[in-house]
Amino acid sequence: MKPVTVPFFISHQGCPHACLFCDQRTISGSAGDLPSSGQIIERVVAWKQTAAGRPLDAAFFGGSFTALPWHAQKRLLAPLQPFLADGTIRSVRISTRPDYVTVDQLVRLKRMGVFTVELGVQSMDDEVLKRSGRGHTADASEKAIRHVKDQELSVVAQLMPGLPGDTPAASRESLMRVIRAGADAVRIYPAVVLAGTGLARLFQEGSYRPLSLGQGIDLCKVLLHQANRERIKVLRIGLQAETGLNHSTVLAGCWHPALGHLVRSALWGDLLDHLTAGVPDGAPLVIRCHPSIRSDVAGHGSGTIKRLRSRLDCRIVPDSALDLQTLALDFMDQRITGNLLTDLNYSLKEV
Numbered sequence: 001m002k003p004v005t006v007p008f009f010i011s012h013q014g015c016p017h018a019c020l021f022c023d024q025r026t027i028s029g030s031a032g033d034l035p036s037s038g039q040i041i042e043r044v045v046a047w048k049q050t051a052a053g054r055p056l057d058a059a060f061f062g063g064s065f066t067a068l069p070w071h072a073q074k075r076l077l078a079p080l081q082p083f084l085a086d087g088t089i090r091s092v093r094i095s096t097r098p099d100y101v102t103v104d105q106l107v108r109l110k111r112m113g114v115f116t117v118e119l120g121v122q123s124m125d126d127e128v129l130k131r132s133g134r135g136h137t138a139d140a141s142e143k144a145i146r147h148v149k150d151q152e153l154s155v156v157a158q159l160m161p162g163l164p165g166d167t168p169a170a171s172r173e174s175l176m177r178v179i180r181a182g183a184d185a186v187r188i189y190p191a192v193v194l195a196g197t198g199l200a201r202l203f204q205e206g207s208y209r210p211l212s213l214g215q216g217i218d219l220c221k222v223l224l225h226q227a228n229r230e231r232i233k234v235l236r237i238g239l240q241a242e243t244g245l246n247h248s249t250v251l252a253g254c255w256h257p258a259l260g261h262l263v264r265s266a267l268w269g270d271l272l273d274h275l276t277a278g279v280p281d282g283a284p285l286v287i288r289c290h291p292s293i294r295s296d297v298a299g300h301g302s303g304t305i306k307r308l309r310s311r312l313d314c315r316i317v318p319d320s321a322l323d324l325q326t327l328a329l330d331f332m333d334q335r336i337t338g339n340l341l342t343d344l345n346y347s348l349k350e351v
């Protein structure tokens, strides 16, 4: 059964940095409080009641967990111990910076139930990291990933394509480097320009141009395809449309509340264009896909199907016998199949 994530947003107070793109100080306030033991317990109990028997994972998002003093980390994890012991909580996830990960920390965190460490890698290009004010190198990220793997914990790398100095080729190389280092999964958050950040200043001065929504979708499509080929999970594409992110706080960049859906739709749209190229105009066409990917295959607002209908008499039929990477197209007594991993190839020149 898929676990339900119980989220805890910790304040920025553990992080001594000021990355160019980060507005955590604005969102959480420099005096933001960590959740109390009582609040943590209350939240777990409440989420358990609505989880309908599904297991729970606790996740600490925001800020840099391991940059907090150890007594504060322990205070956050202690209330979860009884829930871990009785099986209410399956595992705990934390997010942090690569240069705040030590073997000692990991050993202690593992003892307190932490199983997944999310690392804000952002880029594996030192020039991009430097220009973004990250304060660490790509080597530090590689080392952190290896430390986490050595403790037999799961590691998720967060990547941020489109920062100053980044290119599509460098973004793809960043993805490949975290995969080679041992990342189990990635999150892809294309850079957005948030009001009040250093990035906003560069954008307003005209010295930084972020990825547009279209450019970001094209690049994320290539990254998603590459990750799929490498059998690496992409847990999320695009920042969550949570409080604080809206059209007045996001000044520019690749942001959309349904970015992941747009990217997956673009990928399936490309496969459908490739597969239908030889289907005669006006032919009745049945597109079969696994039910769980139907909306991505249809496209955002059914855009892909509407586009194909200008040429073909097509409809989508869910078919649970198909795997999650395959489409089967039936037309005029013929069937053709297409696989997302093997039938699509991308060149970065297209991005």
Ligand code: SF4
Binding pocket: 012, 015, 016, 017, 018, 019, 022, 023, 024, 062, 063, 064, 097, 120
């Ligand atoms: S390390 Fe993370 S929390 Fe700290 S300033 Fe950078 S992005 Fe923000």
